[in-house]
Amino acid sequence: MLRIAVVGSGPSGCYTAQSLVQLGQGVHVDVLDRLPCPYGLVRYGVAPDHEKIKSLQNALRMVLEHERVRFLGAVPVGPGGVSCARLRELYHAVVYCVGAAADRRLGIPGEDLPGSWSATEFVSWYSAHPDAVDGEFVRGARSAVVIGVGNVAVDVARMLVRGTAELSGTDIPQAALDTLAAGRVADVHMVGRRGPSQARFTTKELRELGALPDTAVLVEPAELALDPAYRDPSGLPGAQRRNVEVLRGWAGRPAPEAARRLRVRFFLRPVELTADADGHVGAVRFERTRPDGSGGVTGTGRYEEMRAGLVLRSVGYRGVPLEGLPFDAASGTVPHRAGRVLRAGAVAPGEYVAGWIKRGPTGVIGTNRPCAKETVTSLLADTPTLLRRDVPACDPLGALRAEGVEPVEWAGWRAIERAEAELGASLGRRVVKLPDWESLLAAARTATD
Structure with missing residues (x-):
């Protein structure tokens, strides 16, 4: 029997476990996660109003319920844990x-002013991540600036x-729902430093902005025209061409009357966040950019200021070192060869990576499937070497418990699900997420096998 630990229960971890039990005979997999809940960014990164994408949890559930797969939540790996x-x-x-x-x-300058947040912090808050800060995100703000033009930027602008x-029909935590309902944000600016043909959002998410109730989506035709590919999008790849076509449609129509305005801006590079009289973020100063002919942009020396009581920064992610593993700081990934971890340029037998820590924060959820399969193919090819390793014959769960780790098993996760359904019913809603460690672990302790 080959016993494998998969660290992380998001899509890459679940697809890795799935490939292991599908391609490997007699392979048993423990999927470990620092959180008591599985599914990673599908649970804590996908916006609550994107229920179709969130339904991917049903497919991931089938993986974690496989007879040769075991979920062990609340197991931190690294300092303070295993x-x-x-x-x-x-x-x-x-x-x-x-x-x-x-x-x-x-x-x-000014990036850390009160009222300036990373988009991840905002997403964690409205997704009920147990580590989320209890920030006063909207704080009476009438206007907000979202820096970035990827799908996360689209999500936070839409929310x-x-x-x-x-x-109210989603699983958003009640506190976040109440705060957003009481908010007064009427103007949202989503701003990119490059042009519309280089924006990272997908067309489906972009189109969704145009269907928001009582919200006018506005673009600046003159800004769009700065992009040579906007004037003639025929040579663009399909996804970018469709994005440009959507923006063309918005540029060519009269501005509708609406209570809220969502402005999509391009060729503006943030250079400073400035404070208001209370020391809170009050505005963002941008430099106008122009294409440099090589796919990038260059500054023009002309500036524009946008008032903003809230700034959400959505300019990408990067991996962080995990104690005990090699790390390439330049790429934010673990060095590897087809998923095999490399130490000083040589393969380290028995250590593997998959997902963003392997390839960087690229692709969509489905990209993790072939990435995981490549890693598993490498691992299974190493089976003769791995089986020669001397590992304890006893169940690793017993060893973890002996060292003070008390994992949340699948029954505990199911108890959390029941508690969230009960919370939703008590609020006259459907499922409502439990928002903190205390309530999650208390619910998990009610589990019965």
Whole structure:
């Protein structure tokens, strides 16, 4: 029997476990997660109003309920938890699927002013992540600036203008729903430093902005025209061409009357966040950019200021080092060869990576499937070597418990699900997420096998 630990229960971890039990005979997999809940960014990153995408949890559930797969939540790996070295003692192999947990920074003055948040912090708050800060995100703000033009930027901009009626049927925590319902944000600016043909959002998410109730989506035709590919999009790849076509449609129509306005801006690079009289963020100063002919942009020396009582920074993610594993700081990934971890350029038998920590924060959820399969193919090819390793014959769960770790098993997760359904019913809603460690672990303790 080959005993494998997969660290991380998001899509990359679940797809890795799935490939292991599908392609490997007699392989048993423990999927470990620092959180008591599975599914990673599908639970804590996908916006609550995107229920179709969130339904992917049903497919991931089938993986974690496989007879040769076991979910062990609330098991931190690294400092303060189980070390990578200890996992290597307990399992024939370990696959790290830990994602890219850190936000990229703008590196400009005023970035840390009160009222300036990373988009990840905002997403964690409205997604009820137990580590989320209890921030006063909207704080009476009338205007907000979202820096970035990827799908996360689209998500947070959309959530700022969503009405209570559309969100109350989702699993958004009650405190976030109440705060957003009481918010007064009427103007949202979503701003990119490059042009519309280089924006990272997908067309489906972009189109969705145009269907928001009582919200006018506005674009600046003159800004769009700065992009040569906007004038003639025929040579663009399909996804970018469709994005440009959507923006063309918005540019060519009269501005509709609406209570809220969502402005999509391009060729503006943030250079400074400035404070209001209370020391809170009050505005963002941008430099106008123009294409440099090589796919990038260059500054023009002309500036524009946008008032903003809230700034959400959505400029990408990067991986963080995990104690005990090599790390390439330049790429934010673990060095590897087809998923095999490299130490000083040589393969480290029994250590593997998949997902963003392997390839960087690229692709969509489905991209994790072939990425995981490549890693598993490498791992299974190493089976003769792995089986020669001397690992304890006893169940690793017993060893973890002996060292003070008390995992939340699948029954505990199911108890959390029941508690969230009961909370929703008590509020006259459907399922409502439990928002903190205390309530999650208390619910898990009610589990019965």
